Amino acid sequence: MTTTQVRGVRTTAAKIAELARRREVSRQGTLAAVDKQHAKGKLTARERIDAFLDPGTFVEVDALARHGAGNYGDDAREAYGDGIVTGYGLVDGRPVGVYAQDFTVFGGSVGERVGQKIVKVMQRAIEVGCPIVGLNDSGGARIQEGVASLAAYGEIGYHIAQASGVVPQISLILGPCAGGAVYGPAATDVVVMVAGTSHQFVTGPDVVKAVTGESVTFEELGGPAANAAAGNVHYVAADEQDALDWVQTLLSYLPSNNLDEPPEYPVEIRAVADDLALNDVIPDEPNRLYDMRSVIGHLVDDGEFLELQAAFAPNLLCGFARLEGRTVGIVANQPLHLSGALDIDASEKGARFIQFCDAFNVPIVTLVDVPGYFPGLAQERGGIIRRGVKLSFAYATATVPMVTVIVRKAYGGGYASMGCKHYRVDANLAWPTAEIAVMGGEAAVSVLFRRQLQEAGDSEEVREALVAAYREEMCTPYEAAERGYVDAVIAPSETRMEVAKALRMLRTKRKSGPARKHPNLPL
Structure with a gap:
């Protein structure tokens, strides 16, 4: 039967149509939010995943997940995915676990369900022995969920520690990353930032101003150049595509896990x-x-x-x-x-x-x-x-x-x-x-032949001869x-x-x- 309801029960066709609708909502986000993301020179979470993985290989997990809290004021809104896209795919034919925070949904903020989705991907990656790549672009902890948000960061941090030395972990900072959100990426093996669009710091400029009286800009405090000079970042990319390409190259040098050997490539005879x-x-x-x-x-x-x-x-x-x-x-x-x-x-x-x-x-x-x-x-x-x-x-x-x-x-x-x-x-x-x-010769001569140099009136000619002899012998x-x-x-x-x-x-x-x-x- 193809009618939408019979005796209050929806038909198979209607259920399939509802599934398609929810999937579409999960994929698209709000158009206004997507436009804002593009206006900042940033890709959306799904665009990033598509640009990173081999075409057609992405398998999404928990696409229809939603937040469990009811104190949003807009809890009726269909925010499928809950601000993060998670799953698996291939890079150069090799499996990779990936999660991408979706700034178009609740600003990519981290709540209980977001943490659960990330942890699920990490657990599976550890089990099968494949790298974990995190695409970070988040407004931080989800205030509406209180301690549940903090618990999510704790669970993510614990699993990063468990995966450390077992599978390669790579973090891309593609937008804001502050507070508790910076400690997870910092514990991974490699961190990448993008010039002009990404920032990371423990506390933002407003808090710094209130506590210390120092006035600093976002770029001075947590821009890519500042983080690179501090050793917090392994590579600063010119744009997002450069960041994704660089990580693909990095993965080509690494094994999928600690029990495998790095991939081997043919090499031409050198001149x-x-x-x-x-x-x-x-x-x-x-x-x-x-x-x-x-x-x-x-x-x-x-x-x-x-x-x-x-x-x-x-x-x-x-x-x-x-x-x-x-x-x-x-x-x-x-x-x-x-x-x-x-x-x-x-x-x-x-x-x-x-x-x-x-x-x-x-x-x-x-x-x-x-x-x-x-x-x-x-x-x-x-x-x-x-x-x-x-x-x-x-x-x-x-x-x-x-x-x-x-x-x-x-x-x-x-x-x-x-x-x-x-x-x-x-x-x-x-x-x-x-x-x-x-x-070195100069320092050694100054120590070993101090008296001889004094007797020679600290002659430069004598010093050079002694240095030459020391170098020749030692x-x-x-x-x-x-x-x-x-x-x-x-x-x-x-x-x-x-x-x-x-x-x-x-x-x-x-x-x-x-x-x-x-x-x-x-x-």
Whole structure:
């Protein structure tokens, strides 16, 4: 029968029509709200998901969910989805769990049902072993739901912690993100923001003004540039499409979970000139600067290096590349900034990246040109002792294959902290230009030959002669090689070949170490 009702019971056709109507309401949102979103240069939640996932692969979950509270004043409104779109799909043919906050419905605010939807996706992603990608664009906690909203944030935070190190977690900040909403993304593996349209902060400008008297703009307080400089963001995208494209690229370097290996890609045979070019990278003058990215570019496949946190602690480079088609994590001193010296920010940046690689079976290649730790009152008062040790601690506890190449300076504590043999790095190589010593020639001469310099009237000629002699005798890789602290001294042009050979041998490396629940990380 096709009549709409018979004896008060709706027919099958009518029920199907009602389902179609509700689905359409869930998909569309209010047109006025959609127009406002577009006017701000922002996509809607569904547009973002469509742009991110492989076409036609999205499977939505809980599309007809609604809030359970009745104290909205407009509770009769059909707000299906309750301000968030959740489900699963494919990126380059690989499964991904995804949730996208919908600013067109209750401003994307987080309430009890929103939290339940996010947690459901996260639980399934953990079970099947696939990455979780969150597209954040929210007005924050839903005030009408009171403590239930706070509980939702708590549940999300708990499940982020449970997923940590099990599946990759990536957060995109595509609009406002404040208060409790910032702690979830901050606990994920990678955070991306978009220039001009996204903000994140613990408290907004109005609260800051009321509490401290400081007047700041949204951009100054929580814009992408401010967050990138503070180390809260791994990449700042030019627009939303750039952000989504960058995350797709990032996923191509990572395994789906901690039990899988990263995907492998075919690689073309390199031209010999690419390797020979490394022979000319290091300047003859020991204090002359150069860009470590040039070394990385000649070392990895196609010169492609996906850098993370480029605006934070630029004296240490961290990012992903491929060598012979396989993913590697690159950790490298950058002589262009602080001469490559380690400081608080660089130590913490490097430590977390090493742990990220170790969690997801990504081998680590370290390129060393470090004069030591950056000195100064600010560093000491800032806790360089407890925070600087995080880097060497990360190397010492990592179990993935690790290869270190010393290209120039490796002085003092910098030598120890940048993947040295004594922290059980598997293969340690050095270029002939490597200078492995307690300290540089100038500083060493000032200490060792203080009396001789005084007797010579602090002659610059005598000082230069002593420095040259010290460098010739002490600042070489050969004493370390004689003691087995360096496995081989190689020509720069041999670097790619030797690193690749080491990683091939280490593919079947077995994890080892004492039985324990987990190490106690430095503060």
